[in-house]
Amino acid sequence: QQPVQSPQAVILREGEDAVINCSSSKALYSVHWYRQKHGEAPVFLMILLKGGEQKGHDKISASFNEKKQQSSLYLTASQLSYSGTYFCGTDLSGAGSYQLTFGKGTKLSVIP
Amino acid sequence: DAGVTQSPTHLIKTRGQQVTLRCSPKSGHDTVSWYQQALGQGPQFIFQYYEEEERQRGNFPDRFSGHQFPNYSSELNVNALLLGDSALYLCASSLGQGTDTQYFGPGTRLTVL
Numbered sequence: 001q002q003p004v005q006s007p008q009a010v011i012l013r014e015g016e017d018a019v020i021n022c023s024s025s026k027a028l029y030s031v032h033w034y035r036q037k038h039g040e041a042p043v044f045l046m047i048l049l050k051g052g053e054q055k056g057h058d059k060i061s062a063s064f065n066e067k068k069q070q071s072s073l074y075l076t077a078s079q080l081s082y083s084g085t086y087f088c089g090t091d092l093s094g095a096g097s098y099q100l101t102f103g104k105g106t107k108l109s110v111i112p
Numbered sequence: 113d114a115g116v117t118q119s120p121t122h123l124i125k126t127r128g129q130q131v132t133l134r135c136s137p138k139s140g141h142d143t144v145s146w147y148q149q150a151l152g153q154g155p156q157f158i159f160q161y162y163e164e165e166e167r168q169r170g171n172f173p174d175r176f177s178g179h180q181f182p183n184y185s186s187e188l189n190v191n192a193l194l195l196g197d198s199a200l201y202l203c204a205s206s207l208g209q210g211t212d213t214q215y216f217g218p219g220t221r222l223t224v225l
Binding site: 032040044047089101102103 | 116154215
């Protein structure tokens, strides 16, 4: 079951904040966040395991709400380099599962 | 530290032909997963290889097959190409079993005419 990402697209000015959501209709074991720039490979941002932990590095952080089966990616004080399409990949089964199911992506554009 | 590499970068084939794509995993990684990414969509899981065996398969027909070599590199083969097979094919490597952090290669852009 493909996770649903929202919004589909967002435009920010440099310095503004954004939140990208990833929701699943099934119980999640882990959520993986990637950013992909046009014509390039997806770049790993972070992985969150069930347990509701929040992770972050620099000005990008994420949370995982196990009860709501939802993860959110937070981008603060956005920079031009944050532009790209953000994908969440979900793992539904945990140990013994080898498959990530990706959402359709959220296109983020940061303008000066 | 070498990252994930894929070859070729671009490929143009005609319907009915066969194609082989190659992937070398990141140094120290032993697991390779293959994904198909259509334009404007997220990557879709094809299959994963570990210890030279296909460990799990996504919803793709048997025309899609793969192989992993003792040095952990991998090949993706697609037979009887269809127009709908046109996509970016991504290889991701990781360490061990499960869905540990996967690092993607630059991909192979396949165009089927």
